[in-house]
Amino acid sequence: MYKDKSIKSMREIYQDCVAVLVIDPWLASIPSTAPVSEIACRIYASGWSRRLWTHQEGFLGRDVFYQFQDRPLSFNEVDELTKEYERKMAVKGYPITFPYTASSKTSFYYTGIKNIIENIREGRFSKDDRWIIYKHLAESLGHRSTTNVDDELLCVASVIGLDVGDYIKHKSEKKSREHTAELRMQAFLEELGRFHQGIIFNNYRRLTTPGFRWAPVSLLGHRTSGLGDIEGSKDSRIEDYSSQPMNDKHVELESLGVKINLTKYMTKSLGLNEHVVSIVLNNKSVKLPTIGLPVDYPGYTVKFQKGSGLTIDMAERRFVLKYSPIQSAVSAFTAPSLPKAPSFGKVPTIKGLRGLGKGTEQVAQQVEKAPVVTDVAEVVSYRYVVYVAENDVKWEYDRAYAIILQKPLGDSGHREFLAMIGLNSIGPGSRTFVQSLCSAVVRAVKPNDSYKVTAGLDVVDVGKPKNNWVVT
Numbered sequence: 001m002y003k004d005k006s007i008k009s010m011r012e013i014y015q016d017c018v019a020v021l022v023i024d025p026w027l028a029s030i031p032s033t034a035p036v037s038e039i040a041c042r043i044y045a046s047g048w049s050r051r052l053w054t055h056q057e058g059f060l061g062r063d064v065f066y067q068f069q070d071r072p073l074s075f076n077e078v079d080e081l082t083k084e085y086e087r088k089m090a091v092k093g094y095p096i097t098f099p100y101t102a103s104s105k106t107s108f109y110y111t112g113i114k115n116i117i118e119n120i121r122e123g124r125f126s127k128d129d130r131w132i133i134y135k136h137l138a139e140s141l142g143h144r145s146t147t148n149v150d151d152e153l154l155c156v157a158s159v160i161g162l163d164v165g166d167y168i169k170h171k172s173e174k175k176s177r178e179h180t181a182e183l184r185m186q187a188f189l190e191e192l193g194r195f196h197q198g199i200i201f202n203n204y205r206r207l208t209t210p211g212f213r214w215a216p217v218s219l220l221g222h223r224t225s226g227l228g229d230i231e232g233s234k235d236s237r238i239e240d241y242s243s244q245p246m247n248d249k250h251v252e253l254e255s256l257g258v259k260i261n262l263t264k265y266m267t268k269s270l271g272l273n274e275h276v277v278s279i280v281l282n283n284k285s286v287k288l289p290t291i292g293l294p295v296d297y298p299g300y301t302v303k304f305q306k307g308s309g310l311t312i313d314m315a316e317r318r319f320v321l322k323y324s325p326i327q328s329a330v331s332a333f334t335a336p337s338l339p340k341a342p343s344f345g346k347v348p349t350i351k352g353l354r355g356l357g358k359g360t361e362q363v364a365q366q367v368e369k370a371p372v373v374t375d376v377a378e379v380v381s382y383r384y385v386v387y388v389a390e391n392d393v394k395w396e397y398d399r400a401y402a403i404i405l406q407k408p409l410g411d412s413g414h415r416e417f418l419a420m421i422g423l424n425s426i427g428p429g430s431r432t433f434v435q436s437l438c439s440a441v442v443r444a445v446k447p448n449d450s451y452k453v454t455a456g457l458d459v460v461d462v463g464k465p466k467n468n469w470v471v472t
Helices: 002-016 036-045 054-060 075-091 098-108 112-121 127-141 149-160 164-168 177-192 351-368
Strands: 020-022 064-067 072-074 194-196 235-237 250-253 258-261 276-281 284-289 291-295 299-302 318-323 330-333 373-376 382-388 401-405 416-424 432-444 459-462 469-471
Touching: 002 054, 002 149, 002 164, 020 054, 036 075, 036 098, 054 149, 064 075, 072 075, 075 098, 112 127, 112 149, 127 149, 127 177, 127 194, 149 164, 149 177, 164 177, 177 194, 235 291, 299 318, 299 459, 382 416, 401 432, 401 469
Parallel strands: 020 064, 318 459, 432 469
Antiparallel strands: 064 072, 194 235, 250 258, 276 284, 291 469, 299 401, 318 382, 330 373, 382 432, 401 416, 416 432
16 A cells, blocks of 8 residues: 555656766666766666666656766767767777667657657647657667566556556456556557557567557566568557447357357457457356457468478477469460351352361361460569467467568568567457467578478468468
8 A cells, every 4th residue: 555655656756856876786886987888888787777666767767877987978068978988989989889789778768759759748749649759658668677476567557657556456366467568558558549550570479469469568677679660651540330230240169169250249248358259158258359450561371281290399490481473374265167168058159169168167176276375474472481479379270370570571682680570360350360489480481492492381372462460
């Protein structure tokens, strides 16, 4: 209770203080006159820069100082020192950029995000635009850690000006910190409401909540963000399709041996609860989400045939995609048959006339028996190896999966890119729902690759790409 009250008031405490003084033994052991490269390195690698809760100290304080052996240095002083160091080294012919890059990256976490929040607070940005800080948060939290995983959103809410109390109230009935962390992350995603569609391409551990399995369970502990920063990525708002009919779609649950008609048996009055169609069959609970993030990236249907070996269940966790953009362009032309030789009734036995009749019949027969003329266009096939990121996904034969990619297959300019693999689920209108399972790396097979790259792997033919998906 007292801890919750203290957490709620931390924002006011740091905002009202004159300055924040960072006392870290790693920094205090060297003087402020130490080489600039060492100062920058120590700040970047210090424990203060690596812990979660210290993030708000630097973010909320009016001025922040690092305490060194002899005296403190402010953010701005360190930035100026590293900038001048970079300039001097460049003049000497040594383009060393690390010190200034390290310093500016550290300080940007406490200036760039702060400016966005102030613009929203002062009305220069709409509240609906605050989702743009998500990527910056991922970058600033990526190298930080915390002992208690459920503290992450309490700190984030305090930093960006959300009501911390709204997140404290989300607690797991199972008394699990991991589950509490998931509940709080889901609440945070719903509050922001909008994201770059590229967020689905990431290597983060994902939420297990139906409808939100496209999103990271945490932003902590990652070297790179990779969240929606794909060039040209559109933004998209989380959509709830629970009020729409599901086009009489069927979902087949092979392990239970049943088929369910969603339109007839899954209406709102029969179990639709919090964006999830929830039913119980044979004492097993089945949840089918009706909420997700619409994306328009190219996606392909993947189906593993029984008896193929399903290599992704083995240690390699990979398979091969074969894509032929021109399946077969065949144009056939058959010459029309000539009419039969006209009958002149009783033809006089004049050699020339009889020859004319016979010749005409022969020409007709030759044309009728002429071979069909076909013009088959060249078929170009592309092969890609798909490396599946997670090994705890249960794959099944004859089930429809979808692989959604950053770039369409057959694009010669992109040899390797991230993808998301999901299980085809339900879909309203022209969109297809995909229950996100895991991420993958897709790499084009090169002509000079060893045969071992694809030896023994399943080969899956894919057809024309689709681009109307809802990732759940």
